[in-house]
Amino acid sequence: xxxxxxxxxxxxxxxxxxxxxxxxxxxxxxxxxxxxxxxxxxxxxxxxxxxxxxxxxxxxxxxxxxxxxxxxxxxxxxxxxxxxxxxxxxxxxxxxxxxxxxxxxxxxxxxxxxxxxxxxxxxxxxxxxxxxxxxxxxxxxxxxxxxxxxxxxxxxxxxxxxxxxxxxxxxxxxxxxxxxxxxxxxxxxxxxxxxxxxxxxxxxxxxxxxxxxxxxxxxxxxxxxxxxxxxxxxxxxxxxxxxxxxxxxxxxxxxxxxxxxxxxxxxxxxxxxxxxxxxxxxxxxxxxxxxxxxxxxxxxxxxxxxxxxxxxxxxxxxxxxxxxxxxxxxxxxxxxxxxxxxxxxxxxxxxxxxxxxxxxxxxxxxxxxxxxxxxxxxxxxxxxxxxxxxxxxxxxxxxxxxxxxxxxxxxxxxxxxxxxxxxxxxxxxxxxxxxxxxxxxxxxxxxxxxxxxxxxxxxxxxxxxxxxxxxxxxxxxxxxxxxxxxxxxxxxxxxxxxxxxxxxxxxxxxxxxxxxxxxxxxxxxxxxxxxxxxxxxxxxxxxxxxxxxxxxxxxxxxxxxxxxxxxxxxxxxxxxxxxxxxxxxxxxxxxxxxxxxxxxxxxxxxxxxxxxxx
Ligand code: F6R
Numbered sequence: 001x002x003x004x005x006x007x008x009x010x011x012x013x014x015x016x017x018x019x020x021x022x023x024x025x026x027x028x029x030x031x032x033x034x035x036x037x038x039x040x041x042x043x044x045x046x047x048x049x050x051x052x053x054x055x056x057x058x059x060x061x062x063x064x065x066x067x068x069x070x071x072x073x074x075x076x077x078x079x080x081x082x083x084x085x086x087x088x089x090x091x092x093x094x095x096x097x098x099x100x101x102x103x104x105x106x107x108x109x110x111x112x113x114x115x116x117x118x119x120x121x122x123x124x125x126x127x128x129x130x131x132x133x134x135x136x137x138x139x140x141x142x143x144x145x146x147x148x149x150x151x152x153x154x155x156x157x158x159x160x161x162x163x164x165x166x167x168x169x170x171x172x173x174x175x176x177x178x179x180x181x182x183x184x185x186x187x188x189x190x191x192x193x194x195x196x197x198x199x200x201x202x203x204x205x206x207x208x209x210x211x212x213x214x215x216x217x218x219x220x221x222x223x224x225x226x227x228x229x230x231x232x233x234x235x236x237x238x239x240x241x242x243x244x245x246x247x248x249x250x251x252x253x254x255x256x257x258x259x260x261x262x263x264x265x266x267x268x269x270x271x272x273x274x275x276x277x278x279x280x281x282x283x284x285x286x287x288x289x290x291x292x293x294x295x296x297x298x299x300x301x302x303x304x305x306x307x308x309x310x311x312x313x314x315x316x317x318x319x320x321x322x323x324x325x326x327x328x329x330x331x332x333x334x335x336x337x338x339x340x341x342x343x344x345x346x347x348x349x350x351x352x353x354x355x356x357x358x359x360x361x362x363x364x365x366x367x368x369x370x371x372x373x374x375x376x377x378x379x380x381x382x383x384x385x386x387x388x389x390x391x392x393x394x395x396x397x398x399x400x401x402x403x404x405x406x407x408x409x410x411x412x413x414x415x416x417x418x419x420x421x422x423x424x425x426x427x428x429x430x431x432x433x434x435x436x437x438x439x440x441x442x443x444x445x446x447x448x449x450x451x452x453x454x455x456x457x458x459x460x461x462x463x464x465x466x467x468x469x470x471x472x473x474x475x476x477x478x479x480x481x482x483x484x485x486x487x488x489x490x491x492x493x494x495x496x497x498x499x500x501x502x503x504x505x506x507x508x509x510x511x512x513x514x515x516x517x518x519x520x521x522x523x524x525x526x527x528x529x530x531x532x533x534x535x536x537x538x539x540x541x542x543x544x545x546x547x548x549x550x551x552x553x554x555x556x557x558x559x560x561x562x563x564x565x566x567x568x569x570x571x572x573x574x575x576x577x578x579x580x581x582x583x584x585x586x587x588x589x590x591x592x593x594x595x596x597x598x599x600x601x602x603x604x605x606x607x608x609x610x611x612x613x614x
Contacts, residue, residue: 036065078122093164257403355384463592487586
């Protein structure tokens with residue numbers, strides 16, 4: 001998704017901007033650009049493709065300045081091209097970068113064209129640059145012209161604006177898209193920065209100020225002025241980020257995705273830390289306000305997108321079976337346009353790695369007006385909008401996830417749900433020894449994940465079976481059905497092999513027609529109540545000549561034979577642990593298939609890490 005970086009300093013800011021863009025590359029983008037005030041004039045350079053192309057353009061046209069903005073663009077309106085890349089400029093040296101979507105851009109474009117403005121791109125963004133120029137004709141202060149402009153915009157935006165008429169300053173605005181101000185400290189006093197993600201600024205600062213919805217801010221070298229949506233000057237708190245600049249380095253791993261798969265034992269352990277002790281879930285695990293809410297919860301509504309939706313889908317099985325509470329799980333983009341009927345005392349739960357997914361945020365905002373008991377966010381980014389807008393929060397503590405394909409965020413989400421199940425259960429009659437048993441199962445997870453990661457070399461060999469395949473099926477039952485969905489999503493998003501997931505019992509109702517020797521069928525088969533049912537379903541596959549790959553418990557009775565490959569998983573993984581443990585080999589399988597096929601594993605085509613537009 002698009003990324004913004006900006007800086008005002010007493011030195012050349014281009015290296016800060018380029019390093020910031022590099023650190024935003026993981027979000028996914030197709031072009032990049034930079035604009036600085038060079039000797040008082042806007043100097044802009046843009047390039048299609050990776051940031052390195054922009055760096056080459058900078059080598060050819062040396063560019064320097066003390067005030068600048070930069071951007072990585074992920075095409076929404078208009079193809080990826082140099083003319084559509086940001087920054088966009090208007091008359092008299094106004095340059096802007098924008099994340100988000102302006103829904104009324106066509107109408108604004110027509111009005112501006114009638115006023116004589118000439119457009120050079122197909123983007124929705126360019127209208128903002130011209131509109132700012134238009135307002136500057138009426139009143140010459142850039143900050144006020146930006147305020148007047150954003151009042152006319154419908155949609156979502158984070159904006160950074162510079163102008164030849166206002167050197168040594170940037171104007172920043174936020175509505176619906178995240179943006180932060182980084183404050184220069186110590187030897188960098190007298191410098192301030194802006195970005196759409198703290199990760200972009202970690203080499204220059206760890207002190208941040210987060211803008212709220214509707215804020216417009218003036219960023220000067222020694223001063224930040226913030227005006228809220230009501231036009232009042234406000235002071236937004238400063239916070240120290242706990243992330244270190246090298247938290248996002250890849251180390252010896254070939255890809256971030258592989259590094260993040262291997263970080264899972266630690267990520268899960270960190271998620272449990274200080275929340276469970278002495279075989280019990282601590283009362284404060286979901287924050288001080290949670291006890292009252294959980295006690296009164298009579299039903300649970302979960303909303304999320306993509307991989308996070310799969311985590312919610314697993315949770316549903318546990319919340320119903322263990323807590324005996326009704327639970328519904330919805331895709332956020334669907335939920336937000338329904339008129340949900342809200343049963344009394346329903347807890348609304350969102351799940352998100354980034355906490356900035358536009359559909360999930362919109363669903364949360366709808367929920368807050370719909371009579372839910374309370375809102376809980378399970379999220380990996382403490383500074384995110386989702387966290388700030390929810391009443392209760394459980395942070396997943398996976399650390400920064402850079403690979404576009406979610407791995408450690410998913411298993412930590414499942415861990416957080418494990419704790420939610422215990423917390424809800426406790427308030428709904430769960431006996432102490434049951435709580436103790438479930439907490440013990442959670443604490444065993446890091447070692448079990450470690451043991452499962454030892455299967456990596458075996459799975460690397462298995463991956464060769466998939467390299468020349470065009471389709472694959474994933475099967476599971478019960479709480480392992482969403483794990484089959486997650487396995488199929490991972491394979492398709494990074495290896496570009498078409499994959500589908502089915503609840504194994506559904507196979508004979510249609511998809512069995514697809515099964516032949518060219519369609520590998522992957523099944524996840526822990527030793528649980530549904531094992532015998534799953535076995536019968538897999539017989540149906542074998543009988544049609546389908547090639548089976550089964551991840552199975554050693555005692556499950558599966559044996560490798562012609563057309564059947566059994567990968568033996570750790571012994572006796574419990575019902576409560578199986579979704580997390582059986583996810584690991586599916587992540588490794590997709591990773592190895594993708595590397596064998598030579599795809600861009602960390603930045604798969606057409607995808608973005610943080611989907612901040614609808
Ligand atoms: C897939 C993946 C996506 C995200 C989805 C929601 O590997 O990462 O499907 O899960 O875009 O993102 P978050 O969790 O940030 O809300």
